[in-house]
Amino acid sequence: MPPSNAPLLAAGPEVVAIPGPSVMPARVLNAMHRSMPDIYAGDLTDVIDEVFDALPAIAGTTSRAFVPIGNGHAGWEMALSNTLSRGQLVLVLDCGRFAAIWGEMAEFNGLRVETITAPFGRAIDPAVVEERLAADTGHEIAAVLTVHVDTASSVRNDIPAIRSAIDAAGHPAMFMVDCIASMGCERFEMDAWRVDVTISASQKGLMTPPGLAMVWAGPKALAAHESADLRTRYWDWTYRTEDGPYYLRFCGTPPVSHLFGLREALRMIDEEGLEERYARHVRLADAVRAAVRAWSTEGGLGFTAAVAEQRSHAVTSIRTGSIDADALAHRCRDQFGVTLGVGIGGEPGTSFRIGHMGHVNAPMVLGVLGAIESALADLGAPTAGSGVAAASAAIAAAGHDG
Numbered sequence: 559m560p561p562s563n564a565p566l567l568a569a570g571p572e573v574v575a576i577p578g579p580s581v582m583p584a585r586v587l588n589a590m591h592r593s594m595p596d597i598y599a600g601d602l603t604d605v606i607d608e609v610f611d612a613l614p615a616i617a618g619t620t621s622r623a624f625v626p627i628g629n630g631h632a633g634w635e636m637a638l639s640n641t642l643s644r645g646q647l648v649l650v651l652d653c654g655r656f657a658a659i660w661g662e663m664a665e666f667n668g669l670r671v672e673t674i675t676a677p678f679g680r681a682i683d684p685a686v687v688e689e690r691l692a693a694d695t696g697h698e699i700a701a702v703l704t705v706h707v708d709t710a711s712s713v714r715n716d717i718p719a720i721r722s723a724i725d726a727a728g729h730p731a732m733f734m735v736d737c738i739a740s741m742g743c744e745r746f747e748m749d750a751w752r753v754d755v756t757i758s759a760s761q762k763g764l765m766t767p768p769g770l771a772m773v774w775a776g777p778k779a780l781a782a783h784e785s786a787d788l789r790t791r792y793w794d795w796t797y798r799t800e801d802g803p804y805y806l807r808f809c810g811t812p813p814v815s816h817l818f819g820l821r822e823a824l825r826m827i828d829e830e831g832l833e834e835r836y837a838r839h840v841r842l843a844d845a846v847r848a849a850v851r852a853w854s855t856e857g858g859l860g861f862t863a864a865v866a867e868q869r870s871h872a873v874t875s876i877r878t879g880s881i882d883a884d885a886l887a888h889r890c891r892d893q894f895g896v897t898l899g900v901g902i903g904g905e906p907g908t909s910f911r912i913g914h915m916g917h918v919n920a921p922m923v924l925g926v927l928g929a930i931e932s933a934l935a936d937l938g939a940p941t942a943g944s945g946v947a948a949a950s951a952a953i954a955a956a957g958h959d960g
């Protein structure tokens with residue numbers, strides 16, 4: 559039961575610390591708040607051009623992006639339907655939950671699916687991928703599907719290492735990577751890492767309300783598109799051409815408000831600089847990780863992601879051991895007005911997640927950690943030390959380094 563002073567401390571701005579939809583900047587929301595423009599000329603066409611011009615850089619590519627109206631799942635479906643044919647085999651590399659769900663979609667849509675699953679809390683082992691692909695001497699596997707960051711386990715895969723594994727096996731499969739949780743937060747180099755299809759969505763690191771997906775298609779994917787038979791008219795890349803009237807790119811009416819919002823978000827990313835953004839995410843994630851380490855006890859709190867180098871800089875999943883994670887989350891919400899992400903992938907009530915992606919800074923992260931630490935104290939949870947003190951020290955140290 560929340561204590562009687564709950565409303566006093568929870569009043570004020572609602573704080574969401576879930577891994578998407580994440581905190582939306584006022585600049586983005588204000589840019590969206592406008593009446594519908596002339597859709598034939600002027601503002602809207604400028605916005606569309608600016609958005610499409612800016613999207614390749616954030617994915618580290620020169621390839622164009624397609625922008626379907628939809629969430630991340632829409633991006634998944636666009637990627638599959640444009641490049642593959644009924645009955646083809648895809649290899650799904652799952653290290654949490656999200657690649658497996660993408661695989662379920664692939665199966666539903668008529669593909670054959672084989673899944674390699676990493677132990678929960680660990681990244682995909684590239685050696686396992688190389689071994690499987692090397693055994694596929696007939697090159698039956700048409701595509702390898704994985705995630706950059708799995709938002710359930712908060713594990714980051716080593717995408718260049720998986721690319722090297724595909725190359726070492728001499729395998730021609732397309733390589734498709736879901737960057738829905740990581741885009742704009744964690745370094746990603748589509749061209750340098752030779753990824754064929756990259757997928758993201760607006761509502762996580764890209765700081766724009768849910769409703770837009772992005773699919774970057776490299777030359778190999780565009781070549782596969784020519785003969786893909788899963789193509790359907792709505793998702794089809796050929797019809798979503800840049801030549802011709804604006805509505806072709808969206809297969810109909812453009813998502814006007816979202817485009818104004820996304821343009822503003824992309825401008826903010828450009829103003830901050832990608833390298834600075836990546837560095838900020840590392841520092842804030844380091845603060846969160848310092849807190850988790852300070853809280854950790856045998857049988858109590860700890861990291862879901864077992865290996866330090868595999869921990870995402872955009873989201874952290876924390877297992878709670880003997881502490882009821884749902885009670886902790888409720889306490890944080892009711893008493894302090896902070897919403898934490900529910901755990902995904904483990905036993906119910908045994909983990910929670912903190913999103914630290916996109917529009918976040920040190921006081922926001924420290925405030926969330928402080929609320930968690932207070933709630934842990936209220937619940938009588940055993941902790942080894944103060945997470946807030948450790949996080950503050952980590953941020954101070956980062957300041958000195960920088």
Ligand SMILES: *Cc1c(COP(=O)(O)O)cnc(C)c1O
Binds near residue numbers: 578707708759
């Ligand atoms: C959030 C997320 C998804 C799903 O995105 P939706 O917008 O909910 O469809 C897929 N993959 C990853 C890695 C995610 O973080």
